[in-house]
Amino acid sequence: MSTDNTRETRLRAGDAELTVDPQNGCRLTGLRIHGTELLRQGAKYGAFPMVPWCGRIELGQFRNGGERHQMPINSAPHAIHGTGRDTAWSTARADDTSAAFTYDLAEPWPYTGRVTQLVELAPDSLTLTMGVETYDNSFPAQAGWHPWFLRNLGSGGDVELAFDAEWQEERGDDHLPTGRRIAPQPGPWDDCFGMPDGVDVTLTWPGMLELKVTSRAEWVVIYDEQKEAVCVEPQSGPPNGLNTLPRLVTPIDPLEISTTWTWRTLA
Template sequence: MSNEDITLTVGDAQVTVQPGNGGRIGGLRVAGTELLRQGDRFGCFPMVPWCGRIRDGRFRDGATVRRMPLNSPPHAIHGTARDGAWRTARTTTDEAVITYDLVDPWPHSARVTQVVALTESSLTLTMSIETYQDSFPAQIGWHPWFHRTLDGADVTLDFAPAWQEERGADHLPTGHRIDPKPGPWDDCFGMPDGVDVTLTWPGRLALKVTSPEQWVVVYDEQDAAVCVEPQTGPPDGLNTLPRLVTPLEPLEATTTWSWTRL
């Protein structure tokens, strides 16, 4: 088992998986056009075992208060797995399976598995957290950096959330749900029937991000990229809406990106 880059190719779609760089999707090319931003903040990284910010880096774990490193002071952000080296479990021409064992500072032993499956017109990412020891709260999500502009065409976003999580001055949800507001956004939205967001680069490509999960963060405050992030709960969800990983019940989530040329 190595952690060298993996390239999957089906038709004119090609995805690069980087186990050694935090389990990140390094790039997605369709007909030779790269859809994901490159450079500093690039590709699509897994958010696990939590998504977005944890307030003050603290969360309640049963009767214990845990503290995570403040990598986005005064908060902890986007989990620990994106900073670690994953390993390749198996790979074919159109699918890769990579794993990561959670380690300190996360207090519980668990294995994260990510399956990357490519077709001619879609990419499906599936992630699970399994433990054979203690139960603990966790979250799963993905943070893609889609190019705002493709071949001169600026992206438009189309989605119909049921609500928006009101955002406080500290960038965390206040606990109140409000009617969705116009962007720009760094905000979490509720989609009870499942995440369904379409990015359209007019005359070029339409890409639909879907997931059975009910939460999506949309971040479009940067000139270069737009982020559409399906996740199993809102930011600070380890405190407000925890999902438990138990020896009997792993936590699993999936998202599919499907595209059509225009």
């Protein structure tokens, strides 16, 4: 394990190796199992926390009571994926197999508070936990993760996705949910699915590895429209949820979400 606030943190458990870059949005920049990298490489990829919102906010605007707030438009005409991925985080602690990171909410987000991400690595699993707390006023928030899993690990076939969702959020031409729930449709996807019993998605690289993404959260976005990678994104609410399904963070009720990735080799 190595860490400071300006360098990557490296964790190891058995044959699993994880690298986290607190300066680059506290994203996971590498996850290697038996020496094989699972995450797409590059400064914008890996696996990053989405906080204090997930997916798109319509026109970058949301309300908190009578106040309307405007977030920067970074996926015109919307704001996407929160501000945490563009922020330098601090390393609160780290040992060989776990680490905790924090950052204080600040402009352009209009409310004060703290975000914490806990990373726990085991030989056959990775658990990520994120919390959002307020220092003062209550505010709506979301949290989740956006991993870019490689479509192909260098040998064998492309990854196969398997999941059983109760519904799919119908997606409008503006890439936002219309508010109508429909039966899950075949891919390709850039879509949000509802899983009331918790997120449970299996990625299988034939002959190489099986990885399950689980969470007690009820929402997951599946994105597989890129050639290089696929995304399985557990999150605490649907896209545009700050407007359509707000979850308030209050001084006595912080937001917490976790996800576990569990893997086994198939070779």
